[in-house]
Amino acid sequence: MSLEVKNLTINYGTKTVLKNVNFNIPDNTIIGLVAPNGTGKTTLFNAIIRFIPINTGEILIDDIVYKNTTKDVKALHSKITFFPDQAELYEDFSGVEHIEMYRDIWNPDSSNIEEVIERLNMEGYVKNKVKTYSLGMRQRLCFAMMIAADTKIMFMDEIMNGLDPVNVELVSSVLQEIKEDGKIIIVASHLLENLDDYADQIYFLNEQRIYYTYVRSESHREYVKGYISEDKLKFLSPLREGTLYLDGDRICIPADDLPEEEVFKMMSALKKHSSQEVSLGTLGTHEHYLRIYKGERNYETV
Ligand SMILES: Nc1ncnc2c1ncn2[C@@H]1O[C@H](COP(=O)(O)OP(=O)(O)OP(=O)(O)O)[C@@H](O)[C@H]1O
Numbered sequence: 127m128s129l130e131v132k133n134l135t136i137n138y139g140t141k142t143v144l145k146n147v148n149f150n151i152p153d154n155t156i157i158g159l160v161a162p163n164g165t166g167k168t169t170l171f172n173a174i175i176r177f178i179p180i181n182t183g184e185i186l187i188d189d190i191v192y193k194n195t196t197k198d199v200k201a202l203h204s205k206i207t208f209f210p211d212q213a214e215l216y217e218d219f220s221g222v223e224h225i226e227m228y229r230d231i232w233n234p235d236s237s238n239i240e241e242v243i244e245r246l247n248m249e250g251y252v253k254n255k256v257k258t259y260s261l262g263m264r265q266r267l268c269f270a271m272m273i274a275a276d277t278k279i280m281f282m283d284e285i286m287n288g289l290d291p292v293n294v295e296l297v298s299s300v301l302q303e304i305k306e307d308g309k310i311i312i313v314a315s316h317l318l319e320n321l322d323d324y325a326d327q328i329y330f331l332n333e334q335r336i337y338y339t340y341v342r343s344e345s346h347r348e349y350v351k352g353y354i355s356e357d358k359l360k361f362l363s364p365l366r367e368g369t370l371y372l373d374g375d376r377i378c379i380p381a382d383d384l385p386e387e388e389v390f391k392m393m394s395a396l397k398k399h400s401s402q403e404v405s406l407g408t409l410g411t412h413e414h415y416l417r418i419y420k421g422e423r424n425y426e427t428v
Pocket residue numbers: 138143161162163164165166167168169170
């Protein structure tokens with residue numbers, strides 16, 4: 127299975143939100159979709175599933191184009207589920223009834239409901255009416271509904287909202303398990319470090335397009351990383367070519383071309399002035415986010 131978007135452009139009136147967006151996702155893949163509020167993540171989901179009209183561009187699944195005909199849209203909706211909005215839950219129905227509803231629509235032959243409930247630790251509340259649920263319990267129910275639907279393509283908008291750290295970890299590991307079943311999962315999230323736990327690639331949406339793709343399996347430069355205020359930067363000078371100074375305190379100094387001894391010296395020097403732990407590693411999703419969205423200055427060598 128593959129999901130391909132070609133030259134997608136979306137305008138709301140005179141405002142262009144997405145322009146010439148292109149990507150092709152193979153199966154067994156989780157994509158993290160990242161951007162500040164109001165950039166176009168939900169719009170991208172809505173366009174692919176054709177909840178909103180596409181101005182130009184094509185949506186292809188397994189190399190077949192899905193147009194805006196009733197037949198194609200119906201076929202799209204049989205292959206893709208969209209994370210339900212909590213406002214769409216029925217207060218007077220139980221969690222089990224919601225999960226069964228999703229199963230019956232998308233995956234009627236399945237009998238995996240008990241398994242889903244158990245895997246998501248919902249046994250204690252799932253038979254009660256939704257009106258008695260907390261925010262995090264509702265969120266887990268929405269996730270369980272998608273798992274029961276079990277479609278090959280899943281769009282998960284802000285799935286971690288309202289979840290405590292234990293449940294964030296639980297949902298992250300379930301995502302990793304289900305992707306092995308040939309799925310394409312796109313997760314829009316503001317929990318950047320959490321994406322590094324399970325996403326294979328991160329798409330950074332910026333300037334109306336996929337501005338940067340961080341492929342986690344590729345090899346990346348190693349950096350010595352820490353936090354240092356601007357007035358203390360002088361203690362580290364001269365800074366190496368390629369050093370990133372992000373968001374007024376995050377420093378990442380390239381280290382992959384240095385002998386171990388030099389790296390150790392650099393870490394010790396930074397430790398003296400860093401307000402938080404010093405580490406050695408590649409840039410993560412959070413650091414790419416700062417690099418991309420916190421201004422041009424971040425691209426400069428300090
Ligand atoms: N129906 C609409 N009509 C006009 N403008 C819209 C409509 N829906 C969204 N927009 C605009 O499109 C832009 C992208 O919105 P979108 O909801 O896709 O962003 P997002 O990245 O999902 O944001 P968030 O992180 O807040 O969920 C915003 O500027 C928003 O105001």
